[in-house]
Amino acid sequence: MATIDAGTKTGRMLVYRHSLAVRLSHWLNVLCLTVLLFSGLQIFNAHPALYWGQYGADNDPSFIAMEAVEDGNRVKGVTHVGSLTFDTTGFLGLSNVDGEATARGFPSWLTVPSYQDLSTGRRWHFFFAWLFVFNGLVYFFYGLFSRHFRRDLAPAGNELRLAHLGHEVVNHIRLRFPKGAEARHYNTLQKLTYLVVIFLLLPLMIATGLTMSPGFDAVAPWLLDLFGGRQSARTLHFLTAFSLVAFVVVHVAMVILSGLFNNLRSMITGYYAIERGDEQ
Numbered sequence: 001m002a003t004i005d006a007g008t009k010t011g012r013m014l015v016y017r018h019s020l021a022v023r024l025s026h027w028l029n030v031l032c033l034t035v036l037l038f039s040g041l042q043i044f045n046a047h048p049a050l051y052w053g054q055y056g057a058d059n060d061p062s063f064i065a066m067e068a069v070e071d072g073n074r075v076k077g078v079t080h081v082g083s084l085t086f087d088t089t090g091f092l093g094l095s096n097v098d099g100e101a102t103a104r105g106f107p108s109w110l111t112v113p114s115y116q117d118l119s120t121g122r123r124w125h126f127f128f129a130w131l132f133v134f135n136g137l138v139y140f141f142y143g144l145f146s147r148h149f150r151r152d153l154a155p156a157g158n159e160l161r162l163a164h165l166g167h168e169v170v171n172h173i174r175l176r177f178p179k180g181a182e183a184r185h186y187n188t189l190q191k192l193t194y195l196v197v198i199f200l201l202l203p204l205m206i207a208t209g210l211t212m213s214p215g216f217d218a219v220a221p222w223l224l225d226l227f228g229g230r231q232s233a234r235t236l237h238f239l240t241a242f243s244l245v246a247f248v249v250v251h252v253a254m255v256i257l258s259g260l261f262n263n264l265r266s267m268i269t270g271y272y273a274i275e276r277g278d279e280q
Contacts, residue, residue, distance in 0.1 A: 012273045012274065012275055013273070013274060013275075014271040014272065014273055015184055015271065015272055015273075015274060016271055016272075017266045017270060017271065017272035018266055018267055018272075019146070019270065020270065021142045021146070022139075022148065023267055023268065025135055025136075025138065026267055027267075028135045029132065029136075031128075032128045032129075032131055032132035033132070033244065033248070035112060035124060035128040036125060036128050036129060036132065036241075037241065037245065038111055038112035039111070039121045039122075039124040039125040039128070040121075040125055040238075040241060041105070041106040042111040042112055042113065042116075042117070042118070042120075042121030042124075043118060043121050043122060043125060044105055044238065045104050045105040045106055045111060045116060046116075046118040046121075048067070048093075048105025048106075049062040049064065049066070050062060050064045050065070050234060050235040051063060051234075052228070052231065052232050053228065053229055053231055053232060054228070054229030054230070054232075055229070055231065060231060062080065063081075063235055064079070064080065064081055064235075065079070065080040066078070066088070066092045066093040066105040066106075067080075067093050068093050068094040068103035069093075075094060075103075076089040076093075076094060077089040077091065077094030077095065078093050079092045079093055091107060092105060092106065092107075093105065095107035095108065112124050129206075129209060133206060136202065136206075152185070152191075153186065153191050153194055153195055153198075155188050155191045155192065159188040159191070164188065165188060165189070168187055168188055168189050169189070172189060175257055177257075177258040177259075179274070179275060180275050181274070183272065183274050184272075184274065193247070197244070197247055201240055201243055201244055201247070202244075204236065205237060205240040207223065207226075208227060208233040208234070208237035208240065209237055210223065211223040211224060211227050211230060211233035211237075212233055212234055
């Protein structure tokens with residue numbers, strides 16, 4: 001990483017940690033993934049169930065399903081995960097819309113648009129999906145030609161030793177974050193996590209999304225065989241999306257715990273503050 005000194009007289013110095021290309025792609029990803037999540041839940045609500053296999057509801061058992069069912073004199077929301085059933089009244093399966101209990105998979109405050117409209121949800125989803133793909137391609141080629149991947153994300157051989165990884169895991173559990181010169185670079189857990197997200201989760205989410213498109217299947221029918229059918233691709237798309245949500249939750253928590261202002265400044269201006277005297 002670049003290490004431009006922008007020192008101050010406060011016992012700390014600023015180092016240049018994130019390039020403009022990385023920062024722009026990061027914030028565009030934040031926008032795209034936010035809209036993709038909420039519009040994706042709108043699309044899911046049109047048929048709030050997931051299946052393994054080729055054909056879905058007619059021939060394959062659901063893997064996850066949300067519905068509203070009658071329970072005596074009342075209606076309740078239930079969520080099925082495999083053979084397990086959970087009462088999720090008020091959130092999944094049955095939620096309040098304008099003060100009235102309404103049958104829907106995810107509640108209105110989690111979908112774009114908030115009202116049930118599959119067509120509008122699909123338009124939002126597809127527009128930001130292609131914007132996300134374009135942004136990802138720009139970032140990929142930047143990372144390739146600028147050596148960002150090799151310089152900043154590829155772990156060194158000694159970083160992959162079990163003892164080193166175990167030490168970093170323990171430090172994270174104890175909320176002991178890198179300081180001084182070590183804070184100039186991503187730690188090994190960050191590197192491995194970002195590599196998994198960039199080169200596994202994101203391509204899988206894009207590929208399974210394309211597999212659900214009949215038009216794209218006509219161009220690349222092998223995708224249906226690769227993922228075991230359109231319904232299996234839909235399930236994998238859903239699970240991959242929520243794996244990314246889990247990553248974002250942990251990522252935001254680490255940003256807050258390791259220094260919210262310092263981390264935000266580095267992702268807005270590029271500069272990250274470290275203690276003077278520990279920079280060598």
